[in-house]
Amino acid sequence: MSQQVQEKYEESHLYRIRHSAAHVMAQAVVEMFPEAKYTIGPPVENGFYYDFDLPRNLTPEDLEAIEKRMRQIVQGKHEFRKTVVSANEAKKIFADQPYKLELIEGLETGGFDEYGNPLEEKPEISIYQHDTFVDLCRGPHVENTREIKPDAFKLMSVAGAYWRGDENNKQLQRIYGTAWENKKQLEEYLHQLEEAKKRDHRKLGRELEIFIFEEEVGPGLPLWLPNGGVMIEELEKLAKEMEEAAGYDRVRTPNLTKEDLFIRSGHLPYYAESMYPPMELEGVKYYVKPMNCPMHHKIFGSKLRSYRDLPIRLAEYGTCYRYEKSGELFGLMRVRSMQMNDAHIYCSEDQFEQEFMGVIDLYHKYFELFGIEKYVMRLSLHARAGLGKKYVDNERLWLKTEDMVRRAMDNGGVPYVEREDEAAFYGPKIDVQIWSAIGREFSLATNQVDFAVPERFDLKFTNKDGHDEVPLCIHRAPLSTHERLVGFLLEHYAGNFPVWLSPEQVRVIPITDGQNEYAENIARQLRASGIRARADVSSQRMNAKIRDAQMMKVPYMLVVGDKEMQAGLVSLRVRDGSQQKDIPLAEFIARAKDRIAKRAKEL
């Protein structure tokens, strides 16, 4: 699905505009720094970038100057001219451009594209020229620079980026720009960015009092406020219901373990860098756990298992700690302490397909519940070059397991895309990319097939023939971590949660202090019915109380004045602004309880 969208984009006029804008920008930069070495500058979603190796760092003022010069260049109506050249000719043209020479080398010798990925066939080498600027480029471009409207592009930011995306390579300066067909489109896009800011989970999380970060506590270590605590309880309740129905058992394991466990599991050599360093006591090293699986393996191995016992599904929402690099932290989406929606399924090969698809089925149920309409399942595979380094060194098992997953997905009729060199070290996985209501992309759910670690733990079960057999293990986290899930939901709903997930479900608002007691009484009755409610008996006026409740995105407000109190009724104001006057409390309670029980989307 996304594949098709991308192909279309690459053929679009907008794609050409952006690609051409990147060239124009490169011209402006090279004019400013004649000694600049330029690398690649492709169109991307919403715009384009170009990476440069420059004698000094760019400042925001430089960006303004570059943008200004670009406006002059595009007005010049310079034609984009393509010329096919031989490798040798290309090398002459770009004799003083080392990065271009490296690219030409790649194209010439066996076909590597500008990102260093292998190409199927040897491509022709072409150059594009407009005005004074010549670039090694396969196109396509617009006819002339006039097609880039001077009021329809904008340079957005400058950032560091490694040459060919490898952190061992030199870091270049990347300028990001956005470009559109006309001014209106640009303005719409900029407006969209503003709207997205309003939905930013970090902003909403603070405003709705869901979570905070405290410098003294530490980066990436969120503190969950009471409202966030309620949400986590609700999400765990949901997960427990689903998992109980699907035959999972709940276990609990400690936050610390001896080093030996992670040596045995094989995690330590792969992931030591992203684990908190060990603490040593009486000569023994202990690690804070970055994942639950080794301990679940120990639980599986704690007694003899028969094929009749399988599958065994062990679930735990344990808090794990990972030392993510400082620059990788991002609000709740990337943290160092996380509560995983974790479980490990131990099964035989025969049971694999059913178990694997059971997890995929769980995904679909969650997506439906949260109204997630756009998602892509990514089947992440190993790469031969990484065997024995990034990946367990057993190619036969890799191919076999990957094939099992492929077959399961195909038989289940679930569409997916394949991604090479993205697997876990112990097996292939399915990662699910999802898009929030404003179209931002996240990686949420994941499940992995583990054909390697159970053996390292000597896990086995007795099969029908009375022989020992090693079980397969499926690691799965359909709801990701509580942190990432809440972050996603904040943005997805813009904080307007369905009733079941709202930290505060009802606020009772007395009009004058004459109804305070009546309001408190109503709130008590609501709480007795299992509804999260409180009365606002502050000295503010009704309008201010309504505003407060609206700002906190409380789904239901019950306004009570003298009239309601005399008649024993309530007036309902729903978060969407609609009103329903003078209804019996029991009627409202029935409505709220129904929505909550169904985890309904509507209020």
Next chain:
RNA sequence: GCCGACGUAGCUCAAUCGGCAGAGCACCCGCCUUGUAAGCGGGCGGUUACGAGUUCGAUUCUCGUCGUCGGCUCCA
């Protein structure tokens, strides 16, 4: 971790060229008794992230540390 930008009251932001740090909201205290998104008045609140340096004098200039943000890299 790397490149860049930023850090002023709980929150959102102001402070000219280096010259006594300010507003709104929130909070506290009063008055108002109110009908579906902010009633009025007063008060409290700061080692300008932290630590050095330059200067008669630093929120402002320089360096370092910490943190946040935009990217890169990474994500068991």
